[in-house]
Amino acid sequence: MLSSDIDHLLTTSDPTAIDELYAEACRLRDAAYGRQVFVRGLIEITNHCGNDCLYCGIRRSNTCRRYRLTKEQILDCCRQGHELGIRTFVLQGGEDAWMTDERVADIVKSIRSQYPDCAITLSLGERGYDSFCRLREAGADRYLLRHETADRDHYARLHPTEMSFDHRMQCLRDLRELGYQVGCGFMVGSPFQTIETIKKDLAFIADFKPEMVGIGPFIPAEGTPFADRKAGSIEMTLRLLAIIRLLLPKVLLPATTALGTLHPKGRELAIAAGANVVMPNLSPQDTRALYSIYNNKLSTGSEAAESIADIRARLKAIGMDTPVSRGDFKA
Numbered sequence: 001m002l003s004s005d006i007d008h009l010l011t012t013s014d015p016t017a018i019d020e021l022y023a024e025a026c027r028l029r030d031a032a033y034g035r036q037v038f039v040r041g042l043i044e045i046t047n048h049c050g051n052d053c054l055y056c057g058i059r060r061s062n063t064c065r066r067y068r069l070t071k072e073q074i075l076d077c078c079r080q081g082h083e084l085g086i087r088t089f090v091l092q093g094g095e096d097a098w099m100t101d102e103r104v105a106d107i108v109k110s111i112r113s114q115y116p117d118c119a120i121t122l123s124l125g126e127r128g129y130d131s132f133c134r135l136r137e138a139g140a141d142r143y144l145l146r147h148e149t150a151d152r153d154h155y156a157r158l159h160p161t162e163m164s165f166d167h168r169m170q171c172l173r174d175l176r177e178l179g180y181q182v183g184c185g186f187m188v189g190s191p192f193q194t195i196e197t198i199k200k201d202l203a204f205i206a207d208f209k210p211e212m213v214g215i216g217p218f219i220p221a222e223g224t225p226f227a228d229r230k231a232g233s234i235e236m237t238l239r240l241l242a243i244i245r246l247l248l249p250k251v252l253l254p255a256t257t258a259l260g261t262l263h264p265k266g267r268e269l270a271i272a273a274g275a276n277v278v279m280p281n282l283s284p285q286d287t288r289a290l291y292s293i294y295n296n297k298l299s300t301g302s303e304a305a306e307s308i309a310d311i312r313a314r315l316k317a318i319g320m321d322t323p324v325s326r327g328d329f330k331a
């Protein structure tokens with residue numbers, strides 16, 4: 001796509017142009033995957049974090065109650081998820097030093113052997129090449145690591161000085177080289193974000209060609225330096241989902257929890273803009289509220305079974321199937 005086309009799509013206020021953008025995104029998605037939305041079971045394994053990202057509610061400096069799940073608890077979440085037809089488990093957490101390669105590899109191996117028909121996705125932040133290699137050998141298939149912003153100066157305004165833009169980008173290249181299906185992504189409406197930084201994000205995504213892209217609105221998190229900032233816009237998030245579908249027709253694109261948090265129909269709106277993945281929470285009831293990366297994060301009191309049934313019903317109502325499938329990237 002021409003950069004002048006992207007400019008126009010990012011800035012136009014013509015409702016017909018925007019509707020056409022969404023329609024084209026859906027056509028491309030349906031041509032690649034059919035009317036299917038893939039379901040991932042999200043397991044938030046730890047909210048301990050050694051990083052101090054300025055936007056994040058579980059940053060090191062925030063005084064919140066910390067937890068980590070035991071291996072038994074994690075396997076129990078997988079068991080419940082598998083019974084509900086989930087065939088991808090996403091193990092997400094802060095950068096927790098306790099989660100050594102040995103411990104994570106042990107958990108991954110157990111899931112791999114108990115659920116050979118499932119994909120295992122990790123989302124545990126930055127690690128070294130050897131660590132990614134060990135976890136890949138243990139059986140992990142995919143890794144999610146949002147790049148957060150492709151603009152170096154913007155990156156520096158969102159993160160403490162000890163964090164490095166170059167290292168983050170290196171992690172993404174390492175993951176790719178190790179044969180992971182890789183997901184990058186960014187928040188929409190993060191502090192200091194501009195149309196120019198968004199254009200860099202889109203150029204990076206078009207060039208790196210990740211298998212997955214996670215984007216959701218920034219939502220202020222209590223106790224953080226950005227607690228009083230305003231949330232990102234739903235419209236801009238939807239527009240970006242659609243543009244990313246145009247750039248990478250086969251990409252796996254989640255309707256994120258952040259969008260569901262800002263709007264009761266956020267997930268459906270995302271699907272109508274070209275998204276094709278949902279990630280219901282399989283974490284235990286009592287730890288969900290503690291994984292508060294931003295305010296009012298959607299975590300219904302409902303059980304995994306109930307929320308998965310609810311998501312499936314809502315998607316069915318808008319004409320989308322939710323197959324019992326790993327939902328791998330189509331090369």
Ligand code: 5AD
Pocket residue numbers: 055056057145146148185186187216217218219220221258293294295
């Ligand atoms: N609002 C929205 N998204 C956030 N994330 C972290 N903090 C926030 C926030 N306040 C996103 C980051 C991170 C992912 C796990 O959650 O992009 O990579």
